[in-house]
Amino acid sequence: MSKTKDLTIKDVRVIVSSPGRNFVTLKIVTECGIHGIGDATVNGREMAVASYLQEHVAPCLIGRNAHEIEDIWQYLYKGVYWRKGPINMACIAAVDVALWDIKGKVAGLPVYELLGGKSRRAVTTYAHANGETIEGTLDSAEALIAQGFKAIRLQTAVPGLEGTYGVLGDKKDYYEQQSSRPLPPEQPWSTRKYMNSIEALFREARDRFGDDIALTHDVHSRLTPIEAARLGKMLEPYDLLFLEDAVAAENQDSYRIIRDHTTTPLAIGEIYNTIWDCKELIQNQWIDYIRTATTHAGGITGVRRIADFAALFHVRIAPHGAPDLSPICYAAQAHLGLWAPNFGIQEFVGFGNEVSDTVFSHDLTLKDGMIHVGDSPGLGVDFDEEAAAAHPYKRSYLPVSRLEDGTLWSW
Numbered sequence: 001m002s003k004t005k006d007l008t009i010k011d012v013r014v015i016v017s018s019p020g021r022n023f024v025t026l027k028i029v030t031e032c033g034i035h036g037i038g039d040a041t042v043n044g045r046e047m048a049v050a051s052y053l054q055e056h057v058a059p060c061l062i063g064r065n066a067h068e069i070e071d072i073w074q075y076l077y078k079g080v081y082w083r084k085g086p087i088n089m090a091c092i093a094a095v096d097v098a099l100w101d102i103k104g105k106v107a108g109l110p111v112y113e114l115l116g117g118k119s120r121r122a123v124t125t126y127a128h129a130n131g132e133t134i135e136g137t138l139d140s141a142e143a144l145i146a147q148g149f150k151a152i153r154l155q156t157a158v159p160g161l162e163g164t165y166g167v168l169g170d171k172k173d174y175y176e177q178q179s180s181r182p183l184p185p186e187q188p189w190s191t192r193k194y195m196n197s198i199e200a201l202f203r204e205a206r207d208r209f210g211d212d213i214a215l216t217h218d219v220h221s222r223l224t225p226i227e228a229a230r231l232g233k234m235l236e237p238y239d240l241l242f243l244e245d246a247v248a249a250e251n252q253d254s255y256r257i258i259r260d261h262t263t264t265p266l267a268i269g270e271i272y273n274t275i276w277d278c279k280e281l282i283q284n285q286w287i288d289y290i291r292t293a294t295t296h297a298g299g300i301t302g303v304r305r306i307a308d309f310a311a312l313f314h315v316r317i318a319p320h321g322a323p324d325l326s327p328i329c330y331a332a333q334a335h336l337g338l339w340a341p342n343f344g345i346q347e348f349v350g351f352g353n354e355v356s357d358t359v360f361s362h363d364l365t366l367k368d369g370m371i372h373v374g375d376s377p378g379l380g381v382d383f384d385e386e387a388a389a390a391h392p393y394k395r396s397y398l399p400v401s402r403l404e405d406g407t408l409w410s411w
């Protein structure tokens with residue numbers, strides 16, 4: 001118990017809202033009135049996390065001391081018996097982040113100060129350039145460079161395929177921000193068509209922008225290790241900052257094959273939930289960037305643990321920052337990114353949209369492609385429950401991918 005404030009947890013609220021897209025938000029309120037918020041959004045499975053939090057986690061938190069972040073983390077991790085897993089770890093993450101928020105507010109300090117203080121001025125980001133054509137993608141990249149971004153992810157539609165990861169076939173919307181897809185849409189995939197078209201994107205990008213701009217690309221786990229090795233070699237002349245999710249690595253050993261063949265730096269981790277998912281990738285130095293997000297890998301406590309381990313092996317953190325990561329997650333990762341000695345880069349797609357801005361408030365600002373963190377105590381982010389009530393949950397799914405013969409593939 002704090003000497004001056006009663007930090008006994010008295011209320012735990014779970015709010016599922018859809019201000020532009022679905023988010024699962026956790027609010028923990030203490031007896032003294034200080035509250036903290038956390039993000040538990042698992043894209044396409046929001047109600048599973050909400051019910052886990054509401055039915056199973058919330059009752060265990062009432063009456064506990066909000067200061068005991070580590071003990072509560074262990075209690076929810078070891079105590080659940082069913083360790084790890086995306087739903088469990090997103091719930092632990094939301095509790096963890098809300099408790100760091102509370103601790104910062106009690107201390108009167110931003111969370112990065114509690115972690116050990118700033119290691120840098122601000123958090124460098126990379127932005128997304130997508131397009132139906134190479135020219136369209138590069139036009140979009142040029143606009144981002146003009147805004148001050150120094151690192152850009154490039155994705156272009158694959159000729160002959162209607163809609164690919166990062167680019168929608170219907171051209172109507174950015175790939176993640178549909179407010180509702182009541183059933184999973186299907187998209188075709190052909191590794192041959194992709195491999196035949198991808199090099200030109202990076203060749204033309206280097207011709208147009210020169211060598212100073214950092215470039216990344218997300219394969220979204222669609223290749224086999226030997227195909228990824230070939231892609232890495234093919235892209236070596238264009239000096240990527242990293243190639244992301246070249247291969248799904250439930251079998252972490254797969255990355256040894258890629259590593260043996262190419263010097264293109266490798267990044268992975270946005271769907272990982274714990275350090276165990278990436279332990280071999282990191283300790284064998286098969287990757288260069290670990291992309292675990294606070295929302296999906298056990299909060300600030302979980303990602304800090306991964307970051308410290310990764311630092312021993314020259315692996316830097318590059319947290320996931322797609323539209324399904326709420327402003328609460330951005331704030332948590334900005335505080336972590338300011339502190340982490342082995343911070344690499346933060347993915348950035350904007351802090352939200354006009355609708356989500358009515359629900360989430362925060363003191364993060366973007367300048368010259370960097371996130372600057374304000375000095376508000378805690379995370380510096382808040383959530384307006386009344387405003388959120390105007391945007392109820394809408395069932396929505398991510399797309400699925402099939403080969404042209406109908407075989408289900410990684411999306």
Ligand code: KDG
Pocket residue numbers: 043176218220270320321322323324347398
């Ligand atoms: O929920 C899935 C998205 O977050 C994911 O498709 C985005 O791969 C992604 C990225 O790197 O932003």
Ligand code: MG
Pocket residue numbers: 218220244245270
């Ligand atoms: Mg990705």
